[in-house]
Amino acid sequence: MHVLITGAAGFLGQRLIAALLDRGRLDGQALTRLTLIDPAAPALESLSNDAIDVECRDLDIAEPGALNASLGERPDVIFHLAAVVSAEAEADLDLGMTVNFDATRALLEGCRRYALSATRLVMTSSVAVYGGELPEVLDDMTALTPQSSYGTQKAMCELLISDYSRRGLIDGRVLRLPTIMIRPGRPNAAASSFASSILREPLGGETAICPVSTELEMFVMSPGKVVAALIHGAEVSGDDFGASRSVMLPGLTVSVAEMLEALRRHGGEQALARVEHHHNKDIETIVASWPARFRTDKAKRLGFAGDDDFREIVESHLRERAASM
Template sequence: MKVLITGGAGFLGQRLAGELLARESLKIGGVQQRIDEIVLLDVTRAEGPDDPRVRIEEGDIAERAVLERVIDGETAVIFHLAAILSAEAEAAFELGMRINFDATRELLEVCRARGHAPRLVFTSSVAVYGGDIPEEVQDDTALNPQSSYGTQKAMAELLLSDYSRRGFVDGRVLRLPTVSVRPGKPNGAASSFASGIIREPLNREISVVPVSGATRVWLLSPRIAIENIVVGAEIDAAALGHTRVVNLPGVCVTVDEMVETLSQFAGPKAVARIEWAPDETIERIVSSWPSSWNVRHAKKLGFSGETTFRAIVQTYLEDELHILPKRDHGHH
């Protein structure tokens, strides 16, 4: 079986490739199928695990010729992770439209032309919601994005659902919470601070926080995000019911509570490395996102999430800093 990961040079793409190589197979259509090849596609050359099953492809995902090169009749599963992130998509409208929407349509068109209806897992976002949202977002809460990124993701969701209805692909949309704590440097996401607020102080660096302490966010660790993406690939379409979209579980936490958790782990010196620098654009984007979701449907399907932000920080310490826990983390 051949697997394609778009955004293969990115953080989640790299993690997903490693997870799939470790698993060696995916359960598709009730049958455990061996993974023979993983194609990592990105506009910048992916590092890629040193494994004969991995093929690195460099190219612009919005170009049909690139997609035709990496998707053939043997491509059984596609993980579509490539995206221009929220703040960047707001600043560079044409680029966001080209990668987040046009490229998704082109990818779906190539799948349609191939004619074998590959399974397609698309990572979407909390940003598809906005405006006057209820206290707790339901699976069927109306989409009302308040950013170009959210609009592009919402359009791609609708498109994927229709291509699935028509039998061109076997799609599933996973609306990811903000993934925290990511290692590395700040990225182009409006929610980048949700990782930096922990990562930088622990690294003895200044963390600039562009939102108020009362801002609420919905979070999930990278480890569990990857587990959920694999679950999404293995679920039978029939189990999804009338919709191809799933809101994933996460933790609702205020920025102040995140700071308090940092203090519990690393003390006042770490907290002193936080600089508050309000940014109206970032605040507007982030505060338009829901902070509490009804995820009963997701949990029935086998998706999971941490139960506390403390557990998310502990996961970061274990996975990135290799500091083992003093107690059990709150993943269930």
């Protein structure tokens, strides 16, 4: 089986690659080839598996025709992870449209051109496709009313993937991701980046900034469960998704106050004191527009699994941090 990954050098991409190389199989078939697409792809060349041909391609998918050669090789599964994150897409409309929407449409048209109707395309979307005045608890049938350019770009891609799948041009499936935490590394341009930072940095002995009210609630999921969902999304039948090829993954609802209480519980008062509260209206406006409560019946029916509780998310991060030291 040949798997292609866009955004391969990103946080999720690297975790997905490691999981696939470790498994060596996808949908009951041996994984024989892995094509990794990213402007930073050469940094991934250290990844290897004797039974799998791993090729890194230094490509910007926003460039016209960038994916033609790779699609011409007829991959069996495409994980489309490349994207400009929320705050960056809000700050630069042209950049967000070019990477998040135009490049996705070019990918779909490439699949159409090379007649990849049997290729399974898995795209990551976001809770940001929802917003505005909403019911207290949402489900997969709630209308998409994004309140950010990032959410709008993702929503447009979702509709295209469902339509191309309806036409039999691709076999698409879209996973709406909760906020992923606790991410490793450093804070980035994502509006939700603080959610990881206010635990990750204090638990590591550093200060962190909390830019939002502690009453704010978020819908969250651990990195490990997201990667498992990506793999499962490629294995479940596309027909089982129904008319809409999109599904909201089963996250947890947690307030910032509960996040900070988890920090105190695991790191003590000293760790909690490392969090500085500096309100940022722009960040809070974006994140507060994302709903925090969902019924995820469709995801559960399709076999997707979430975290049991928030403590599990924190303890998973602590185990990973200890293993990396």
